[in-house]
Amino acid sequence: MGDQVSVPADQQQLWNGVAGKGWTEAQAVLDAMFAPFEDLLTGILPGDPDGPLLDIGCGTGALTLAAARGTRRCTGIDISEPMLARARERAREQGIAADFIRADAETHRFEPGSHARIISRFGVMFFDDPVRAFANLRGACMAGARMRFAAWRAPAANPFMTTAERAAAPLLPALPKRDPDGPGQFAFADPYKVQAILSQSGWSSIGIAPIDIPCTLPVRELDGYFTRLGLLPLILPSLDAGLRAEVIETVRAAFAPFVDGEQVRFTAACWLVDATA
Numbered sequence: 001m002g003d004q005v006s007v008p009a010d011q012q013q014l015w016n017g018v019a020g021k022g023w024t025e026a027q028a029v030l031d032a033m034f035a036p037f038e039d040l041l042t043g044i045l046p047g048d049p050d051g052p053l054l055d056i057g058c059g060t061g062a063l064t065l066a067a068a069r070g071t072r073r074c075t076g077i078d079i080s081e082p083m084l085a086r087a088r089e090r091a092r093e094q095g096i097a098a099d100f101i102r103a104d105a106e107t108h109r110f111e112p113g114s115h116a117r118i119i120s121r122f123g124v125m126f127f128d129d130p131v132r133a134f135a136n137l138r139g140a141c142m143a144g145a146r147m148r149f150a151a152w153r154a155p156a157a158n159p160f161m162t163t164a165e166r167a168a169a170p171l172l173p174a175l176p177k178r179d180p181d182g183p184g185q186f187a188f189a190d191p192y193k194v195q196a197i198l199s200q201s202g203w204s205s206i207g208i209a210p211i212d213i214p215c216t217l218p219v220r221e222l223d224g225y226f227t228r229l230g231l232l233p234l235i236l237p238s239l240d241a242g243l244r245a246e247v248i249e250t251v252r253a254a255f256a257p258f259v260d261g262e263q264v265r266f267t268a269a270c271w272l273v274d275a276t277a
């Protein structure tokens with residue numbers, strides 16, 4: 001049995017460590033899985049002013065690169081060096097002119113009023129002080145700039161996302177727990193909290209709409225998915241080989257309700273959040 005481990009409270013440590021490694025290794029699988037979010041987040045919106053775009057928590061860059069295929073100047077910002085390295089590599093491979101900067105979006109000194117659009121796919125739920133972060137992002141925007149991001153609804157609406165930890169918990173008393181009040185995947189599950197954060201940070205015309213997006217990944221990628229992402233990779237390396245194999249087998253079986261032939265299918269229950277600077 002492994003020692004008690006906890007989810008690193010420090011997001012820099014997490015995203016430059018276990019989480020950054022997992023997301024980078026699984027980049028192709030994750031991008032195919034979350035591809036349905038691309039058009040939704042990068043498309044032109046009614047009244048969308050022209051000008052530079054900023055992708056918050058851009059990670060390995062899928063959304064930034066998708067947006068940069070148009071005519072806008074696009075910049076991805078992230079705290080994770082391994083994920084940004086992958087993003088820059090993909091920009092080079094695809095011959096796309098996009099900028100990627102390593103910085104904390106909560107505190108980075110953007111040029112005031114310099115951006116016309118902000119987007120994010122699951123990259124805005126990790127701030128220590130979300131009101132300060134969204135006020136900082138608003139300061140980076142010109143008047144009338146539009147922000148659109150996707151964030152997860154509650155764990156209960158997203159059983160796929162918690163299957164691994166629920167299945168593994170009886171075998172692993174030391175499995176870290178999520179802090180429902182801290183930064184993390186489900187930090188924006190409460191739409192009233194999101195509304196309050198955005199209005200306190202000076203955003204207006206706030207819209208928060210539920211979206212249910214069908215997602216798929218090949219069955220052959222399932223083990224790689226749950227051993228690299230979420231809570232399990234925080235503890236798997238510390239287990240002896242026998243227990244690790246038992247955990248993996250148990251978790252794989254727990255995903256059976258989502259398996260449909262060669263594909264794993266689930267619904268991503270999210271909020272599509274819009275606001276204007």
Ligand SMILES: C[S@@+](CC[C@H](N)C(=O)[O-])C[C@H]1O[C@@H](n2cnc3c(N)ncnc32)[C@H](O)[C@@H]1O
Nearest residue numbers: 015057058059078079080104105121122123126
């Ligand atoms: C769930 S991943 C999403 C990555 C990417 N948007 C995607 O959809 O593939 C969350 C990302 O937010 C980044 N992140 C967390 N806190 C951040 C902060 N304060 N400033 C900038 N990026 C941050 C992480 O490093 C990570 O790349």
